[in-house]
Amino acid sequence: MAWFKRNWFKLLAVSFLIGAMGTHPYAYYQALRWVVCGAAAYSAYLYLKEDRTVLVWVFGIMAILFNPIVPFYLDKDSWQLLDLVAAVVFTFSFFLKKKSPALS
Numbered sequence: 001m002a003w004f005k006r007n008w009f010k011l012l013a014v015s016f017l018i019g020a021m022g023t024h025p026y027a028y029y030q031a032l033r034w035v036v037c038g039a040a041a042y043s044a045y046l047y048l049k050e051d052r053t054v055l056v057w058v059f060g061i062m063a064i065l066f067n068p069i070v071p072f073y074l075d076k077d078s079w080q081l082l083d084l085v086a087a088v089v090f091t092f093s094f095f096l097k098k099k100s101p102a103l104s
Contacts, residue, residue, distance in 0.1 A: 013039035033068035073097035
């Protein structure tokens with residue numbers, strides 16, 4: 001249960017990203033942007049607290065790419081590739097162990 005509490009937002013993002021492989025109304029893709037941007041930004045924040053710089057950058061860039069306020073406009077094939085890559089990154093992050101605080 002603790003794992004689910006730490007990762008529910010990533011699971012939601014992965015489900016939206018995998019779902020984007022089909023054809024949906026534009027509103028689905030707008031919702032996807034909000035969900036993925038929020039999950040990526042929150043993940044970047046959590047990794048910042050753990051001092052994991054590379055992951056902060058990875059998730060920060062994903063948050064920028066999927067941001068709903070100033071969106072990037074790409075063709076459908078490009079978005080499907082980005083959706084797949086983002087889903088893989090989120091899924092990979094499930095298997096990362098939480099970094100223990102450094103001893104001072």
